[in-house]
Amino acid sequence: MTDAVAEALARLEAHRATFDGVHMRDLFKADKDRFARFSLKVDDLLIDYSKHRATRETFDLLADLARAADVEGLRARMFAGEPINFTEHRSVLHVALRNRSNRPIYSAGKDVMPEVNEVLARMRAFAEGVRSGAIAGATGKRITDVVNIGIGGSDLGPAMVTLALAPYRGDGPAVHYVSNVDGAHIHDTLATLDPETTLFLVASKTFTTLETMTNAGTARAWVVDKLGDAAVGSHFAALSTNLTKIAAFGIPEDRAFGFWDWVGGRYSVWSAIGLSVELAVGADNFEAFLAGGHAMDEHFRTAPLLENLPVIQGLLGVWYRNVWGFPTKAILPYDQHLSRFAAHLQQLDMESNGKRVTRDGTPAKTATGPVVWGEPGTNGQHAFYQLIHQGTDVIPADFLIAAEPHQLPHQHGYLVANCLAQTKALMEGRTLEEATAQLLAAGMAPDEAARLAPHKVFPGNRPTTTIAYAKLDPFTVGRLLALYEHTVFVEGAIWGINSFDQWGVELGKELALSLQPVIDGKADPATFDSSTAGLVAHLHANGSVVGYNT
Numbered sequence: 001m002t003d004a005v006a007e008a009l010a011r012l013e014a015h016r017a018t019f020d021g022v023h024m025r026d027l028f029k030a031d032k033d034r035f036a037r038f039s040l041k042v043d044d045l046l047i048d049y050s051k052h053r054a055t056r057e058t059f060d061l062l063a064d065l066a067r068a069a070d071v072e073g074l075r076a077r078m079f080a081g082e083p084i085n086f087t088e089h090r091s092v093l094h095v096a097l098r099n100r101s102n103r104p105i106y107s108a109g110k111d112v113m114p115e116v117n118e119v120l121a122r123m124r125a126f127a128e129g130v131r132s133g134a135i136a137g138a139t140g141k142r143i144t145d146v147v148n149i150g151i152g153g154s155d156l157g158p159a160m161v162t163l164a165l166a167p168y169r170g171d172g173p174a175v176h177y178v179s180n181v182d183g184a185h186i187h188d189t190l191a192t193l194d195p196e197t198t199l200f201l202v203a204s205k206t207f208t209t210l211e212t213m214t215n216a217g218t219a220r221a222w223v224v225d226k227l228g229d230a231a232v233g234s235h236f237a238a239l240s241t242n243l244t245k246i247a248a249f250g251i252p253e254d255r256a257f258g259f260w261d262w263v264g265g266r267y268s269v270w271s272a273i274g275l276s277v278e279l280a281v282g283a284d285n286f287e288a289f290l291a292g293g294h295a296m297d298e299h300f301r302t303a304p305l306l307e308n309l310p311v312i313q314g315l316l317g318v319w320y321r322n323v324w325g326f327p328t329k330a331i332l333p334y335d336q337h338l339s340r341f342a343a344h345l346q347q348l349d350m351e352s353n354g355k356r357v358t359r360d361g362t363p364a365k366t367a368t369g370p371v372v373w374g375e376p377g378t379n380g381q382h383a384f385y386q387l388i389h390q391g392t393d394v395i396p397a398d399f400l401i402a403a404e405p406h407q408l409p410h411q412h413g414y415l416v417a418n419c420l421a422q423t424k425a426l427m428e429g430r431t432l433e434e435a436t437a438q439l440l441a442a443g444m445a446p447d448e449a450a451r452l453a454p455h456k457v458f459p460g461n462r463p464t465t466t467i468a469y470a471k472l473d474p475f476t477v478g479r480l481l482a483l484y485e486h487t488v489f490v491e492g493a494i495w496g497i498n499s500f501d502q503w504g505v506e507l508g509k510e511l512a513l514s515l516q517p518v519i520d521g522k523a524d525p526a527t528f529d530s531s532t533a534g535l536v537a538h539l540h541a542n543g544s545v546v547g548y549n550t
């Protein structure tokens with residue numbers, strides 16, 4: 001951490017003391033224009049960040065922190081294609097994938113846009129061909145189902161976006177997602193499908209990931225068993241940076257859709273990895289999704305710090321994580337089509353900012369990425385909101401809501417009312433006096449009211465951001481996703497970490513490889529710790545398959 005960042009953080013620490021005894025209720029009472037002052041609108045996208053423990057001075061100090069950390073400098077370096085993912089010597093250019101302006105973007109001195117556009121054009125032709133029936137299965141039947149086989153970024157992003165855009169499917173194929181190496185996942189998916197009408201997308205940046213290659217092998221055997229070897233070419237396509245391995249799998253070149261090492265897995269839905277989305281909703285909708293991402297990129301690239309949606313969001317993230325010490329952050333979309341949004345953001349945020357050393361390799365002196373979690377409202381209200389309202393931890397939360405639904409508009413008012421009621425309640429809370437007065441007004445005896453009232457107290461003062469948009473259309477899904485990507489970028493820049501590698505994931509892969517011979521009964525479990533050895537023995541004794549993997 002540079003001295004300038006440490007000083008800016010120290011000023012924020014000191015500033016926090018000015019909130020002692022100050023409740024958000026007081027902030028609202030003191031300033032009737034608080035909403036106008038602390039909300040930002042870009043077209044129909046509104047971010048209300050008035051329900052925070054923050055004043056104008058807070059934001060000024062946070063902007064100083066952003067300047068001290070040179071967030072704008074790192075942002076410029078990202079857009080310029082510099083290798084800011086320096087542990088892997090890579091540019092970070094998911095913004096190029098959605099660069100609908102086509103302004104040249106360079107990586108290692110080469111404009112990447114011609115290649116990006118070439119793959120996009122091939123994706124369009126393929127997706128539209130499958131959707132129209134012009135590209136059919138080996139027996140000439142129309143493709144009715146697409147199975148995307150991938151994991152991590154090759155699954156979560158496209159699965160989230162396909163669900164978000166479900167109302168845009170039209171007569172496109174049904175798209176399924178298989179990720180887990182647990183055979184149950186592909187087994188249960190295949191059980192509902194007919195090989196003659198099924199297209200598999202093998203989605204893997206590296207084309208080496210154990211889960212994906214295992215499931216792809218199972219799918220291949222299923223197709224070959226029913227339709228013969230020659231059918232593989234008509235029932236598979238591959239999405240990867242590793243074109244050599246695609247060829248070795250037997251997938252023809254015209255069904256290989258490439259991307260580049262400057263696309264991180266968790267940012268890859270904008271690349272060929274998004275082909276399942278494009279098959280589901282058509283090329284125009286997929287490109288509108290890209291355009292939404294691009295619109296947010298342009299906003300992020302050009303808006304001043306305190307008028308910049310991802311910057312505001314990122315600064316609030318740092319404020320709560322570092323200065324208040326809140327360990328988690330909830331994502332609560334009041335939008336059923338965003339059911340998988342939190343799951344995707346979990347990878348985006350936790351894989352990007354779950355880092356313990358800074359860019360110079362020394363241990364981080366501040367906390368870094370929070371735990372990110374969430375479920376759609378109103379479901380969560382009947383599950384975990386109890387803890388958000390009355391638990392001992394404060395959990396800053398983002399609420400997302402559309403003005404206009406796609407379906408059954410008569411139910412939408414309830415959704416909106418619940419969303420707004422929750423953020424209001426979290427902000428205001430309920431005092432002991434209010435709780436007591438309510439109970440007395442309901443006719444309760446004073447001693448009983450006094451006994452019960454403490455349980456009905458809500459501290460309030462719990463921070464929320466509300467993100468409201470006109471409708472969850474492809475453009476908006478693109479804007480929302482890019483908003484969060486850049487928020488994570490801003491936080492990582494302030495923490496001085498590399499948000500673009502993921503060495504932590506490697507450990508699990510290495511350990512699983514070293515354990516495989518033991519699980520397969522080919523090596524002695526005694527060389528492992530007693531817990532691992534004991535568990536292996538128990539599973540073997542209870543029917544775990546020995547010697548299956550040869």
Ligand SMILES: O=P(O)(O)OC[C@H]1O[C@H](O)[C@H](O)[C@@H](O)[C@@H]1O
Binds near residue numbers: 151154266505
């Ligand atoms: O796309 P693949 O190469 O198969 O990788 C799939 C996933 O693998 C690992 O878990 C990485 O940490 C993820 O970032 C990546 O998305």
